[in-house]
Amino acid sequence: MLFQFTIFKHYIIFNKMKNILSLAVALFLSFTAAVAQDKKDTETTTIKVDGVCASCKKRIENAAYINGVKHAEWDKETGLLTVSYKPSKVSRADISKAVADKGHNAGDVKADTTAYKKLPKCCAYNDGVHKH
Ligand SMILES: [Cu+2]
Numbered sequence: 001m002l003f004q005f006t007i008f009k010h011y012i013i014f015n016k017m018k019n020i021l022s023l024a025v026a027l028f029l030s031f032t033a034a035v036a037q038d039k040k041d042t043e044t045t046t047i048k049v050d051g052v053c054a055s056c057k058k059r060i061e062n063a064a065y066i067n068g069v070k071h072a073e074w075d076k077e078t079g080l081l082t083v084s085y086k087p088s089k090v091s092r093a094d095i096s097k098a099v100a101d102k103g104h105n106a107g108d109v110k111a112d113t114t115a116y117k118k119l120p121k122c123c124a125y126n127d128g129v130h131k132h
Helices: 002-040 054-064 092-100 113-117
Strands: 043-048 069-075 080-085
Touching (some): 043 092, 054 069, 054 092
Antiparallel strands (some): 069 080
């Protein structure tokens, strides 16, 4: 009787562990699928953006981080803004527009003149200020 009970108990524990294991496997698989899906949905491109200094870099990158943008990095030396984004949520043109709205020429989009005039003197890339 005791022997039978022990067997039964082990059977229950074994079944529970089997359930936990399959749950863990299922979770892992769906997580992996989600990550793969996420990668496939992301595109990376570069946009030429005018700017001259570290403040410009901050401003440009902040402006580029609109909804759907996963990563934005501007290189002062090359003037290239590298962005990773979800094409289902946002377009390259949207990102250029957002950056131009803050006063920086971005790709084909000219900087908003009002925003440009508000930039600090050290950032006036159109008025003879060189990279510094
Ligand atoms: Cu600047």
